[in-house]
Amino acid sequence: MSDAITIRTRKVLSNALLSRRQFVIDVIHPNRANVSKDELREQLSALYKVEKDQVSVFGFRTQYGGGKSTGFGLVYNSVADAKKFEPAYRLVRYGLATKVEKAARQQRKQKKNRGKKIFGTERKAAKKAAKRASD
Incomplete structure (x- = not known):
């Protein structure tokens, strides 16, 4: 060199x-x-x-x-x-910032589509659980 x-x-x-x-x-x-x-x-x-x-x-x-x-x-x-x-x-x-680790794009889309298949009271419970997890 x-x-x-x-x-x-x-x-x-x-x-x-x-x-x-x-x-x-x-x-x-x-x-x-x-x-x-x-x-x-x-x-x-x-x-x-x-x-x-x-x-x-x-x-x-x-x-x-x-x-x-x-x-x-x-x-x-x-x-x-x-x-x-x-x-x-x-x-x-x-080296001036840290990499943000997140799930793969395909996994995020699959999770979104799985959430669409939940109906009724189960959906309300899932939303409340997700909201508690994010807080």
């Missing part, structure tokens, strides 16, 4: 509404398959003089033949802005 890499940003745009700078990143990495996003975040944070948590990178594609990758980068004005505007899954990747 000691091989040198070159990072170039282009199409830099300042997005005041989302409190960030956004750009396309070209990474030149000869003699390497690719560069980790974590390493890119560190280098971009040094380049833009911000904390690593304010930088987000994604969407990288390595060119055929290797040696060059292109992706997208965001540098937020503050960590709070990053937490406010970044998608939850990226915050989880970067």
Whole structure:
């Protein structure tokens, strides 16, 4: 991993509404398959003089033949802005949020449809039990 890499940003745009700078990143990495996003975040944070948590990178594609990758980068004005505007899954990747564990989509739908089959007083009892469980 000691091989040198070159990072170039282009199409830099300042997005005041989302409190960030956004750009396309070209990474030149000869003699390497690719560069980790974590390493890119560190280098971009040094380049833009911000904390690593304010930088987000994604969407990288390595060119055929290797040696060059292109992706997208965001540098937020503050960590709070990053937490406010970044998608939850990226915050989880970067360790800034915890993943919300919930039942699988199909299981949630099956539970909903099972509930539709309960009739009469049994349904009232089931609703009361569900309400007590949620409180």
